[in-house]
Each structure stands twice: as structure tokens, then as C-alpha cells.
Amino acid sequence: MKGIPEMYKKAEEIFFRILMIISTVSIAAVLLMIIFSILYNGLPSLSWEMISQTPKGGFYFGKEGGILNAIIGSVYLSVCSTILALLIGLPVAMYMNVFMIRHKKSLNSIRFFLDILWGIPSIVYGAFGFVIMIYFGLKTSLLAGIITVTLFIIPIMVRSMDEVLKTVPSGLLESALSLGSTKTEISFKVFLRQCIPGIVTAILLSFGRAIGDAASVLFTTGYTDSIPESLSDPAATLPLAIFFQLGSPVEEVRQRAFASAAVLTFIILLISISARLLSSKFNRNKIKF
Numbered sequence: 448m449k450g451i452p453e454m455y456k457k458a459e460e461i462f463f464r465i466l467m468i469i470s471t472v473s474i475a476a477v478l479l480m481i482i483f484s485i486l487y488n489g490l491p492s493l494s495w496e497m498i499s500q501t502p503k504g505g506f507y508f509g510k511e512g513g514i515l516n517a518i519i520g521s522v523y524l525s526v527c528s529t530i531l532a533l534l535i536g537l538p539v540a541m542y543m544n545v546f547m548i549r550h551k552k553s554l555n556s557i558r559f560f561l562d563i564l565w566g567i568p569s570i571v572y573g574a575f576g577f578v579i580m581i582y583f584g585l586k587t588s589l590l591a592g593i594i595t596v597t598l599f600i601i602p603i604m605v606r607s608m609d610e611v612l613k614t615v616p617s618g619l620l621e622s623a624l625s626l627g628s629t630k631t632e633i634s635f636k637v638f639l640r641q642c643i644p645g646i647v648t649a650i651l652l653s654f655g656r657a658i659g660d661a662a663s664v665l666f667t668t669g670y671t672d673s674i675p676e677s678l679s680d681p682a683a684t685l686p687l688a689i690f691f692q693l694g695s696p697v698e699e700v701r702q703r704a705f706a707s708a709a710v711l712t713f714i715i716l717l718i719s720i721s722a723r724l725l726s727s728k729f730n731r732n733k734i735k736f
Contacts, residue, residue: 492699501513506700519674520589524684525654535597543557556648565602565606580667589668590679597656650677653719664686668681
């Protein structure tokens with residue numbers, strides 16, 4: 448009789464192992480199919496002219512030109528909004544895990560509120576930004592897009608950093624306090640050093656959401672064939688360029704949309720590799736237990 452429970456346990460282990468393998472293979476297969484589809488359809492239309500020139504007259508009807516305006520606009524928008532979100536989000540995450548660590552109910556309420564903000568669709572943030580623009584009499588511009596995207600990615604960045612900071616042992620905080628360190632010193636000299644790899648990952652996640660989102664900037668950033676020269680100018684982005692190109696009745700323009708998607712994928716891949724290299728470099732400075 449003792450062998451029957453053991454047999455069930457072994458069957459259960461085999462079942463869930465097979466289930467995990469199938470799930471992993473399925474996710475990897477879907478990812479590879481997406482990348483293959485983008486590269487297969489986009490690489491034939493991708494050229495140096497396309498990534499080094501702004502759209503000329505009739506570009507969206509198959510004429511000459513490129514998407515340099517959308518590439519530069521996306522970089523401006525995503526980099527500025529990520530930096531602004533980092534300046535706001537990092538102190539908030541530190542405050543939650545160092546100064547509020549003993550106020551569990553308040554801390555859980557803040558995390559619940561941030562989770563709700565994370566789950567709100569980006570189009571809602573775009574509509575909110577549009578309402579704010581109307582209220583203050585602003586026009587569509589790069590600045591309006593940066594503010595909207597910053598509001599959109601702050602909950603993502605704060606909660607991602609929060610989950611990383613939660614992994615720091617409580618004994619590390621107590622030891623630092625016993626040595627006479629202030630909580631501010633502990634936040635930026637101990638916790639920050641301990642969690643740099645995870646914080647870099649949180650920044651990467653936020654950057655990816657910022658550069659790849661179209662809905663939040665649809666009403667706020669506007670769209671232009673020119674490269675923005677100031678924060679008050681409208682700006683094009685790669686997601687919106689892909690959206691407009693896919694809506695064209697011209698087959699050549701739709702193929703350019705896949706080329707734009709390939710450029711966007713390459714940028715995110717480049718940032719991902721850079722972040723991993725930085726994470727491995729800073730990981731050597733972590734305190735070992």
C-alpha cells in the first residue's frame with residue numbers, strides 16, 4: 448500500500464514536468480514565430496535609405512523617403528520618459544522598502560494601488576493626457592508625450608523595483624542601522640548597490656513599454672514627418688509609423704511597416720543585451736551572504 452502514494456507522486460511529478468516543458472516550448476515557439484514573421488517580411492524592404500532619411504512627399508503612397516523621424520522621435524520620447532520615471536520611481540521604491548517597512552498595511556495598500564495603475568490600459572493614460580492638454584491649452588508635442596508616457600510607466604518601474612528590493616534580507620537593514628547609518632544612506636549606499644542588476648532590469652522593462660506603446664501617445668505626441676527640434680514640436684514614433692503604414696492600401700508601404708517593426712525589435716534587442724551586460728558587471732559588487 449505504501450507504493451501506491453509514491454506511484455501517484457511520481458506520476459504527478461512527471462505530469463507537471465511535461466506540462467512545464469510544453470509551456471516553455473510553446474512560449475519560445477510563439478516568440479520565434481513573431482520574430483521570424485517580422486524579419487521575413489521586413490528585411491527585404493529595409494535599407495540604409497529608409498533608416499537615414501525622413502519621409503519625402505508621397506512616402507505613404509510608395510514614394511521615396513524613410514523613417515528617421517520616427518526613430519529619433521521614439522528615442523527622444525522613451526529615453527526622456529524613462530529618465531523622468533526613474534527620478535520619481537527610484538526614491539518611491541526606496542522609501543517603501545526602507546522607511547515604510549514596519550507599516551505593513553499602508554505598504555500593502557500602496558502596492559495594491561500601483562498594481563491597479565499598472566493594469567490600466569495605455570489608451571486611458573493617453574485620454575487622460577489629452578484631457579490635461581485641453582485643460583492647460585497645450586498642443587500635441589513631444590513634451591506632452593513624455594509626460595503621458597512617464598505617468599504610464601511609473602507604476603511599472605516602481606513595482607518592478609519594489610519586488611527587487613523586497614528580496615534584500617531584513618538583517619542587512621538592521622545591521623546597517625546598528626552601525627549608525629541613516630535610512631537615506633542605507634537606501635542609496637546599501638540597497639541600491641545590492642539591487643543594481645534588478646533595477647537595471649526594471650528600467651529595461653519600463654523602457655520597452657515606453658518605446659513600444661502607441662496608444663498612450665496617439666492623442667498627445669501627434670505625428671510629423673520632421674525631426675522634433677524642441678519639446679514643443681510634435682514627434683513621430685515607430686509604433687505610430689507602423690500603425691499608419693499598415694493602414695495604407697499600397698502593398699509596398701505595408702511592407703515598410705514590417706521593416707519599421709524590425710527596426711523597433713532591433714532597438715529593444717540592443718537595449719536588452721546592453722542591460723544584461725551591465726547587470727552582470729554590477730552583479731559582482733553585490734554583498735554575498
